[in-house]
Structures are given as C-alpha cells and as structure tokens.
Amino acid sequence: MLDLQNVSKTFNPGTINEKRALHNLSLHLEPGDFVTVIGGNGAGKSTMLNAIAGVWPIDEGRILLDEHDVTALPEHKRAWLIGRVFQDPMMGTAPNMQLVENLALARRRGQKRGLSWGVTKEETAEYYEQLKTLGLGLEERMTVKVGLLSGGQRQALTLLMASLRQPKLLLLDEHTAALDPATAAKVLELSDAIVAENKLTTLMITHNMGDAIRHGNRLIMMDKGHVILDVSGEEKAHLTRQDLMDKFAELSGTQVESDEMLLS
Amino acid sequence: MSAYFASLNILKLAKNLPGGVSQGIIWGIMALGIYITFRLLDVADLTVDGSFTTGGAVTVMLILAGWPAWAAILVAILAGMVAGLITGLLHTKLGIPAILAGILTQLSLYSINLRIMGMSANKAVSVDKYGLLLSSRNIPKAILIGAIFALALISVMYWYFGTEQGSAIRATGNNPHMSRALGININAMKVLGLSLSNGIVALAGGLMSQYQGFVDINMGRGAIVIGLAAVIIGEVIGNALLGKHLNFYGTLVFVVLGGVLYYLVIILVLWLKLNSNDLKLFTAVIVALFLAVPYLRSQRISSFAKFRKKGADRNA
Numbered sequence: 274m275l276d277l278q279n280v281s282k283t284f285n286p287g288t289i290n291e292k293r294a295l296h297n298l299s300l301h302l303e304p305g306d307f308v309t310v311i312g313g314n315g316a317g318k319s320t321m322l323n324a325i326a327g328v329w330p331i332d333e334g335r336i337l338l339d340e341h342d343v344t345a346l347p348e349h350k351r352a353w354l355i356g357r358v359f360q361d362p363m364m365g366t367a368p369n370m371q372l373v374e375n376l377a378l379a380r381r382r383g384q385k386r387g388l389s390w391g392v393t394k395e396e397t398a399e400y401y402e403q404l405k406t407l408g409l410g411l412e413e414r415m416t417v418k419v420g421l422l423s424g425g426q427r428q429a430l431t432l433l434m435a436s437l438r439q440p441k442l443l444l445l446d447e448h449t450a451a452l453d454p455a456t457a458a459k460v461l462e463l464s465d466a467i468v469a470e471n472k473l474t475t476l477m478i479t480h481n482m483g484d485a486i487r488h489g490n491r492l493i494m495m496d497k498g499h500v501i502l503d504v505s506g507e508e509k510a511h512l513t514r515q516d517l518m519d520k521f522a523e524l525s526g527t528q529v530e531s532d533e534m535l536l537s
Numbered sequence: 538m539s540a541y542f543a544s545l546n547i548l549k550l551a552k553n554l555p556g557g558v559s560q561g562i563i564w565g566i567m568a569l570g571i572y573i574t575f576r577l578l579d580v581a582d583l584t585v586d587g588s589f590t591t592g593g594a595v596t597v598m599l600i601l602a603g604w605p606a607w608a609a610i611l612v613a614i615l616a617g618m619v620a621g622l623i624t625g626l627l628h629t630k631l632g633i634p635a636i637l638a639g640i641l642t643q644l645s646l647y648s649i650n651l652r653i654m655g656m657s658a659n660k661a662v663s664v665d666k667y668g669l670l671l672s673s674r675n676i677p678k679a680i681l682i683g684a685i686f687a688l689a690l691i692s693v694m695y696w697y698f699g700t701e702q703g704s705a706i707r708a709t710g711n712n713p714h715m716s717r718a719l720g721i722n723i724n725a726m727k728v729l730g731l732s733l734s735n736g737i738v739a740l741a742g743g744l745m746s747q748y749q750g751f752v753d754i755n756m757g758r759g760a761i762v763i764g765l766a767a768v769i770i771g772e773v774i775g776n777a778l779l780g781k782h783l784n785f786y787g788t789l790v791f792v793v794l795g796g797v798l799y800y801l802v803i804i805l806v807l808w809l810k811l812n813s814n815d816l817k818l819f820t821a822v823i824v825a826l827f828l829a830v831p832y833l834r835s836q837r838i839s840s841f842a843k844f845r846k847k848g849a850d851r852n853a
Contacts, residue, residue: 326718349716349717349720350720352717352718352720355718357718364715368712369707369711370707374704378715378716381719381720382720384720386700386704387701387702388697388701390699390700390701391701392704
C-alpha cells in the first residue's frame with residue numbers, strides 16, 4: 274500500500290543549521306497495516322509523515338502509494354490518497370467555518386471543486402448520523418463554528434473528516450499529544466474504531482510507549498532518520514516497555530534511563 | 538465660536554446627505570471587493586488603490602470612444618481582474634509577501650492608468666453627451682442604480698461563496714494548512730480571490746467615474762483604507778444590531794451600509810468646515826480606532842496592565 278524507497282531529506286543544506294532528517298529511509302506497508310511509530314526527538318517521525326504527505330519535496334528516493342508514484346506530486350495533488358490528523362488540534366479544521374462546512378470540505382478531499390453547492394441537504398443528513406457515532410453530541414451543533422469546540426472535540430472531528438472520503442493511508446501525527454489524558458484515551462479509542470471500521474492502512478506517531486504497544490498490528494522505532502526496529506504480529510503483542518528501551522539502547526548505541534529520554 | 542455655529546446651515550447639510558448616500562453606496566460596492574481579500578483570504582491587498590482608478594480610466598476612455606456604458610464597465614471589471622491576477626502571481630509564483638506584491642502592482646498601475654488615460658491626469662465624460670449609467674446630476678437615480686448593483690453583487694457573492702469553489706477560497710483564508718491537506722490548491726485560490734476582489738473594485742471605480750463625470754489619476758488614493766473603514770464599520774454595526782443572527786448575506790449588506798455611513802460622516806465633518814485636505818487623516822484615525830476596538834476589548838478581560846493597577850511590583 275505504501276512503499277518508501279531510500280528516502281532522504283536534509284533541511285537547510287550547506288548552512289550551520291543543516292539537519293539530516295531522513296536518511297535512506299525504507300518502509301513497506303501492507304494494506305490494512307496499522308503501524309505505530311516511536312522514536313526520540315529528531316528521529317524523523319514527523320518528517321517521515323510530512324514526506325509522505327508531500328509538505329515539501331524529498332531530496333532522494335521514491336514514495337509509492339497504492340501503486341501511484343507520488344514523489345513528484347505537491348501536497349494538494351496527493352491529498353486524495355491521504356487522510357491526516359495533526360498534533361495541533363487547531364491545524365486540522367477551519368475555525369471560522371461551521372462544523373458542517375468543515376465536513377463538506379473534507380468529503381471533497383482531492384475532488385474538483387466546482388460551482389455546485391458546497392454543502393447539500395443529503396450530505397448534511399449523513400453527517401448527522403456520522404457525528405452521532407462520535408458520541409460527543411456534535412450532531413446537534415452542526416452550524417456552530419468549529420473554533421468554539423474544545424481540542425478533543427476538534428481532534429475527533431478531524432478524525433471523522435480524514436475518513437469521510439476513504440483514504441488509502443491515514444496519517445496520525447501525535448494526534449493525542451495536546452489533549453488531557455482522559456480525552457486522549459477517548460480520541461485513541463475513536464481512532465481504533467474508525468481504522469477498524471474502514472480497514473484503513475494507518476501510520477500513527479505516538480510519544481507514549483504504552484499506546485504504541487497497545488494499538489496497531491505493527492510497531493516501528495526510528496532513530497537518526499531511519500527505521501531501526503520493526504516488529505509485528507505475535508512478537509509485537511508480547512512487547513513490554515522494558516523490551517523497547519533495551520532494544521533502543523542496543524540499536525541506537527545510546528543508554529536510556531527512562532522512556533522519557535526515548536520518547537519525549 | 539458663535540460666529541462659527543451661526544455659519545453652519547442645517548439645510549445645507551440635509552441637501553448634501555443624498556449625495557453622500559449615493560457615493561457611499563459606490564464605496565460600499567468597492568468594500569465588498571475588499572471584504573473578499575481582507576476577511577475571506579486574510580490578506581491586506583493594496584492593489585485596490587490602483588485598480589479602482591483603472592476601473593474608472595477604462596470605463597471613461599471606452600465611453601469616450603463610443604462604447605455603451607455597460608460594455609465599458611464589463612471591460613473595466615476584466616482589467617481589474619488582471620490587476621488582481623498580477624498581484625496574485627507576484628505573491629504565489631515569485632514568493633513576494635502579499636502586502637508588497639499589492640504595493641508593486643499598485644505602483645505600476647499608476648503608470649498604466651496614465652497610459653490608459655492618454656497620458657493626461659484626468660479625463661471628463663459629460664452626462665450630457667454620453668449615456669452614463671448614473672450621474673451626480675440625478676442623485677435619486679444614482680442611489681437606485683447603485684443599490685441595484687450592490688444587491689445584485691451581494692446575491693452573486695452569497696451564492697458563489699456557498700459553492701464548492703467559494704468554500705475552498707474561504708477555507709484557504711481560514712486555515713491554509715488544512716486546505717492543502719484536503720487537496721485545495723491554495724495558491725490558485727489566492728490568485729482567484731485577488732482577481733475577483735479587484736474586478737469588483739474596478740467595477741466600483743467605473744461607477745464612481747461616471748457618477749462624478751470624470752476620472753482622475755488620484756481617485757483611488759486611500760481606497761483601501763476607505764474600504765477597510767466600510768468593512769469594519771459595517772461589521773461592528775451589524776454585530777451590534779443583529780448579533781448571532783447576522784449571516785453572510787447580512788454581513789455583506791452591512792458592509793455596503795458601512796460605506797454609506799462612512800461617507801455620511803465625511804459629509805458631516807465637511808459641513809462642520811473641516812479642511813477637506815485633512816480628510817485622509819480623519820479617515821485613517823477612524824479606521825485605526827475601529828481596528829483597535831476588538832484588541833482593546835480583549836485587553837479589558839485579560840492584560841498585564843490590570844495587575845499594575847492592582848499594585849503589583851513595577852520593578853520586579
């Protein structure tokens with residue numbers, strides 16, 4: 274489904290701020306894979322997701338999504354393949370537009386936007402039912418401006434928006450990091466449900482090792498711009514935090530005292 | 538002092554008010570264009586000072602060349618759209634900050650407008666000789682024509698910004714990050730929005746030149762500030778009167794009313810014998826005040842100054 278082939282990206286090349294963010298990164302995802310991504314600060318987790326989404330061009334390598342070579346496509350031209358939820362709840366929604374307008378924008382992700390109505394009656398009825406499944410009461414607030422919603426409500430809405438038009442790949446970039454623990458748990462639960470229901474191929478970055486172990490069928494650890502650990506199936510099911518910390522020390526050559534160092 | 542008050546003639550004020558309404562409507566139409574960039578795209582577009590004059594120049598020259606007024610206005614709209622297109626391309630294709638791109642286009646339009654006007658700084662078009670859409674000679678008709686243009690334009694804008702494409706423009710101004718992620722080509726939307734905006738501004742310029750019976754190379758000077766004044770005054774009053782019930786259509790109506798109100802205030806201060814050369818200063822002060830209101834209001838709720846008053850240590 275997703276194929277990253279020897280992807281490299283260096284920011285600010287030739288300057289004092291030069292940063293090799295991705296280094297010969299290769300990764301292959303099967304359809305339906307739900308992969309959690311962990312790694313320390315600057316390991317390249319978000320950079321990988323941004324490279325896949327096409328936020329900027331990569332320096333070398335190839336990116337294939339559902340057999341399409343998207344390496345040369347700018348962000349808006351590959352958006353039809355990808356659903357995204359960001360770390361910052363502000364980023365995934367338009368605050369001055371109504372809830373229903375946000376959903377309608379997302380439903381047309383990657384479609385040609387012409388002169389027919391931006392929101393139709395029929396779709397509004399569908400949104401009502403879909404919002405109901407979130408269990409947040411948002412279905413009664415469809416004409417409210419999204420800026421008035423809480424961070425957790427916004428993330429839940431963004432999740433729904435990302436899946437309205439079935440994406441080939443769902444990118445969750447630490448999408449619960451800015452939420453309080455209870456809300457984060459709720460949004461994660463929702464993510465699981467949406468991924469399972471739509472059988473979405475998913476990459477989820479998390480800073481929480483427990484979440485990384487509990488969710489998904491596969492776990493990868495990144496360091497210095499590439500994947501250093503890739504476990505799935507039975508092996509992943511039996512992973513512990515200690516295992517991960519030991520693996521990190523062994524593979525990256527750095528000693529870690531706590532998961533804070535690894536995952537902060 | 539009493540001589541000053543004695544010199545004020547209330548009848549003279551009343552006589553000038555209808556003219557103020559008709560000009561205010563035209564400025565209000567221009568403000569609808571500015572609303573697109575300033576509020577929907579979140580860009581302060583300074584092209585308008587030039588494209589307003591371009592609209593006037595194209596309209597007058599074509600009418601002088603024997604074109605019917607409506608056709609001249611249509612070409613003026615197209616000319617304005619090209620001006621906006623250029624600002625948009627300078628911004629999106631060459632990476633020039635939007636505000637600077639607008640200034641560059643505005644500056645170049647000064648020369649271009651002079652060329653359109655056959656290298657003279659003003660051109661008269663007499664309502665006696667040519668069939669104009671409106672004129673200050675017949676103010677009730679001018680008000681009617683202006684109101685028809687304004688309402689038609691508001692209806693078209695209400696429809697357009699409810700379509701998929703119009704929603705994409707609004708989304709671009711609201712959250713460019715999200716818009717890209719949803720597959721919206723935000724550069725194309727910015728260019729489109731700037732173009733539409735300047736088309737409307739040029740339309741207003743074309744109406745104004747017919748109304749006053751001439752085009753002047755400086756007629757657009759300060760247009761952006763007048764437009765902003767109309768937008769902000771309209772929004773403040775609309776919110777005060779209708780509050781939560783103010784929808785998009787209502788907002789646009791109030792923007793036009795903001796233009797009218799602005800112009801009535803101008804008539805009033807002129808009647809109070811303020812030197813007309815001080816008008817620009819006066820306008821700038823009004824806009825600054827209205828722009829400051831939301832900020833100052835938020836400061837009343839939460840600010841550092843509040844604690845100073847409570848006697849917190851000033852030197853810590």
